[in-house]
Amino acid sequence: MQNGFYTVTGGMVTQFNRLDMISENLANSRTNGYKQKNGIVGDFMRIYQDKRDELPLPNQTREAAKFLNRSINRVPRLVEEYTDFTMGPIVESGNPLDLALGEKNLFFAVETPGGIRLTRDGAFKINDKGELVTRDGFKVLSRNYFQSRQAITIPFDAINVSVGKDGRIEYLDKTAMDTPVYLDDLMVVRVDNLQDLRAEGDNYFAMPDKKLEEEMNVVTDTRAVYQYMVEKSNVNPIREMTALIETNRLVEMYQKAMNAQMDDMNNDAITKLASIRA
Known part of the structure; x- marks a missing residue:
C-alpha cells in the first residue's frame, strides 16, 4: 500500500x-x-x-x-x-427603496416559496401589485406580519416614500402634501448567533432545524435602517x-x-x- x-x-x-x-x-x-x-x-x-x-x-x-x-x-x-x-461597504444609491442595515447581526425578513428567510440585501422594488419585494420578487415583511399576514403595499400615487431609521414607512399624499401618511413598519430581525444561519442562494439565510417564526427576535427599537443606501458584498x-x-x-x-x-x-x-x- x-x-x-x-x-x-x-x-x-x-x-x-x-x-x-x-x-x-x-x-x-x-x-x-x-x-x-x-x-x-x-x-x-x-x-x-x-x-x-x-x-x-x-x-x-x-x-x-x-x-x-x-x-x-x-x-x-x-x-x-x-x-x-462582517459588514460590507454601505454606498449611496439615490433610490428611495434601497435600504441598508448599520449592524452586522440585523436582517430584513422576506417571504420565499421555502418559507421566511433573512437577507442583508435591501435593494427593494415595487411589483405590479404595489407590494414591496426583493429583486427576486420575494415579499418584504412588515413588523406586524404574523398578525395581519399582509405584505407591505405602497400606493402607486404615493409621493416621497420615506423610511426612518426605526423602519417606519411614510409617504405624502397628493391631497395633503404637508402631512406624512403612516404606511407600515419594516420587520428587522436580530440574530445573536450568526453561525446558526444557513446560507441559501446568493444572499438569503435560514435557521436549520428550527421554525424561524418562533425563533426570530424582531427588533422594535432599532435605529440602524438607512434609506437611499445599499450594502455591498464583503468579498x-x-x-x-x-x-x-x-x-x-x-x-x-x-x-x-x-x-x-x-x-x-x-x-x-x-x-x-x-x-x-x-
Missing part, C-alpha cells in the same frame, strides 16, 4: 473544495449583501485530538491505536465551513484572487506528488524487482 498516495489525494480534494468556495465568493463579489464563505483546513490527527475524549476508547490502548490510522493521520481536509458576517476580490492563485499552485504540487507516487516509485519498484542478479 502506498500511503503517500492517499495523503496526496486527500490534499487535492481539500483544495478542490477551497476552489469551489473561492469561485463562489468571486462570482458574488458584486452581489448586494453577500457574505463571504470560508473554510478551516485541518487533519485527522487534529480531529482525533479534539474528539478523543468523546470516543468510547481509552487513550493509549490497542483499540485506540487501531482507530488512529497512521496512514491518514496527516491527510489535510476541510473540517469546517463558515460564513464571514475582497484581490484577496480572493490571491487565494485562487495559491490554491491552483497547491493543486499542481499535489498533482506532481501524485505522479511521483504512481509513476516514478512504481517504475523504480518494478525495475528493481525485475532485475536478476547472478
